[in-house]
Amino acid sequence: MSKKKGLSIRGRHILEGYMFISIWVIGFLVFMAYPLGLSLFYSINNLELTQGGLQPTYTGLTHYRAAFGSDIAFRPLLIDTMQTMLTQVPLILIFSMFCALLLNRHFKGRGLFRGIFFLPVIIASGAILRELLEQGAAKLPIFLNYNLFYQLRTFIPGDILENLLTYADMLTLVMWDAGVQILIFIAGLQTISPSLYEAAKCDGATKWESFWKITFPMIMPMIFVNTLYTVVNSFTKADNSVMTYIMDSVFKSNNYAYGSALGWIYFTLITIVLGLVFLVFRKSLSASDSRG
């Protein structure tokens, strides 16, 4: 106690800061750092379930090699997940930006529509509910209507049409995943001062121009946040096929070591993708920083 009294104001400030975040740091050590280290350890060992618990024997990178070599299921799943991510993330971003711009205007019933646009987060965030909905409710009747299919077919060649329709089907899923992103964009749009638009209007800028010259750069940080969020979300969603595969290899075949190795490969992949996102946004973010 006497020691604490001797601290300078600055020292006390620092100590108090550490006090506030200490519970989180303890949680991090126990529930994140320790398990993460242990799973890395598991992944380079062979685990044998004996009476004394798990008995590790060192095997090096065998599991990692197996994941890309002898395991025929894992690599296609990984590629598949990457492809879904690459197609869906831009779509989600564009779509949520579009929705946020619509909802940010002043019009009758704005509150109601905002409430509706966030509904999917409530309904479709769980794995089973999602699965159930995807069976029926996600398929809009318009796309199932065969009449329309044949009518369109006279204009568009079959292959392209098929692809277009799969895209249209995917679109409903994309829309369901955009709830949080719409919110983030709305919150961002609210922070842009209206006087900027007025000034631009006085200078004769069209709405199109003021979108690209004002809204877009001002909202750049939110685009970055949303990209990060969407990428992470698409990788760690409960119905992600790689996730289910990892869980199956852990709990169905009881292959703890191999499951941990798969988890680490997946985690490394996510980190690489996010690193790329950082690189892409670094320039534009620093530009908006220096301006603001």
Next chain:
Amino acid sequence: MNTMNLTKWLIRIQGKATDAWRAAWIKRSRSILGAFFFYFVIISLAFVFVYPLLYMISKSLMRPQDVADATIQWIPKEFSLRNYKVAMDYLNYWPGLFNSVLGSFGSAILQIVSCSLVGYGFARYRFPGQGFFLGLVVFTFLVPPQTIVVPLFRMFLDMGMIDTPLPIILPSLLGHGLKGSLFVLIFIQFYRRLPNVLEEAARIDGAGAFRTYWTIMFPLARPAMLVVFLFSVVWHWNDLFEPSLYLRLPEFYNLTQNMALFNGVANLDLQSVTSSVSSGALGAAPTLQNQIMAGVMLTLLPILILYLFTQRYFVESVERAGIAGE
């Protein structure tokens, strides 16, 4: 000459007047057209969002004869709650509901208290290594739960905590748990925006750091709390991963777990039905589907009601809490 000029001038004025009138008319019709188009777009988008809900409600209210009736697409002839009764039995509804409410509301409240505390520390204090710790928060958000599930499970098993709610409570208490780091980030954003004056006044009046936080700053964080609360409740409510790992006794099962079981049982039934279609069991399968839809409705209803009441404040709060970064 003079008169000609005058008439020319008159014609010019007239022309200008009609031009102006026409321009105004075009402008107005354009804005009406624009509004029409705007509402068309936004209503059709809203329809896509409401569609699954309508679909579930409609399907869940249908009786077997309605399913077979080709004239019925959306609205059944008679509203019957029979599917709901069946689904309620399958779901073990009231105990399941109790577990769901306890689990999701409890975790949400714990996460609010702990994440707010941590967020406050990050937002209002400057200390060495802050950037590093903030980096760790973001890092935590990026690690997929499946990567660390094996050691975590072993750890809880060794401590004898499996089949108790502790593996879900403890992380929430320490500012982790389901998307805990995201909630910490939300609170950081919120506290950063508050003015310094209140805190300084409290400190001058002699309140300690924690007391200042608890009596002055924490109550101010209501918008952020509401956002975190709703997110946390909904995500915990729909989460199947953690409960099915740590709470494996049937008496702990929540609605989502029961729904998964119901769906699994129903899928098996559905297979046996479709394989025995020739034996005349036709028509049974769609009914089962309707019962499942009723089950989904029952599972979702509590959080839908919660959302209905908080929705108005929620969207406001998102704006004020400033979910998005600076």
